[in-house]
Amino acid sequence: MTPLTLAVVLVELLGVAGPPAQASPLGDSIIVFAGSLLVGGVAIHVAASYVAGAGEYGDAVITALLGAVVWALLDGVPLVGGLLALVAWVGVIKWRYPVGWTRAAIIGVAAWAVATVVLAALALLGVGSLNALGVPGT
Numbered sequence: 001m002t003p004l005t006l007a008v009v010l011v012e013l014l015g016v017a018g019p020p021a022q023a024s025p026l027g028d029s030i031i032v033f034a035g036s037l038l039v040g041g042v043a044i045h046v047a048a049s050y051v052a053g054a055g056e057y058g059d060a061v062i063t064a065l066l067g068a069v070v071w072a073l074l075d076g077v078p079l080v081g082g083l084l085a086l087v088a089w090v091g092v093i094k095w096r097y098p099v100g101w102t103r104a105a106i107i108g109v110a111a112w113a114v115a116t117v118v119l120a121a122l123a124l125l126g127v128g129s130l131n132a133l134g135v136p137g138t
Contacts, residue, residue, distance in 0.1 A: 032129055039118055040064035040111075040134035044093070047110035052099050063096040064134025071136055089136060111135050 038061070045060035055063075067089045074085040093111075094104035115132035122130055132138035 033133070035127075035130045036133035037061060037064055037068075039115060039122070039130055040068070040132040040138075042118060043111040043115035043132050043135050043138075044107070046114045047107045048093075048097050051103055051107045051110060052097050054097055059096060063092060064132075066096070067092045067134040067136075071134075086136065112137055 041057060041061035041064045043060075044063050044067075045055065045057045048055045048060060048063075070088045070092055071085045074088050075081045077084055090101065090104045090108050093099070093107050094101055097104065097107065099107065111132075112135055115135040115138040119130065119132060119138060122128070
C-alpha cells in the first residue's frame with residue numbers, strides 16, 4: 001500500500017466528509033492518536049522496506065509506538081534531551097530491524113521524508129490535524 005493510498009483510506013476512515021453528530025474530545029483524541037500512529041507506521045514501513053527490505057506494516061506501527069515513547073521519555077532531559085532522544089529513536093529502529101546504526105539512521109531520515117510527504121498529501125485532502133507519531137520532526 002502506497003502512502004497516498006493510505007492517506008485516502010485514512011480520510012475515509014476519519015470521516016472527513018461529514019463530522020459525527022456528537023464528537024467527544026476523548027473520541028477525537030483517540031482518532032487523532034490512531035491516525036497519527038498509522039501515518040508514522042507507514043513512514044517507517046516504507047523507509048524500512050526500501051532501506052532494509054524487511055519488516056511488515058505491523059512491525060512498523062509497533063516501532064513507531066516504541067519510538068514515540070522513547071522520544072517522550074528522553075526529550076525533556078535538560079541540555080541533551082533532544083540528542084539523547086534522537087539516538088534512542090534510531091536505536092529503537094536498529095533493535096526492531098536487522099540493520100546497523102548507519103542504516104537505522106538512514107531509515108530514520110527516509111521515514112521523516114515519507115512522513116512529510118504523507119502529511120502534506122493529507123493536508124491537501126483536508127486532514128491537517130494529524131502528525132506522524134513515532135517520527136520526530138513531523
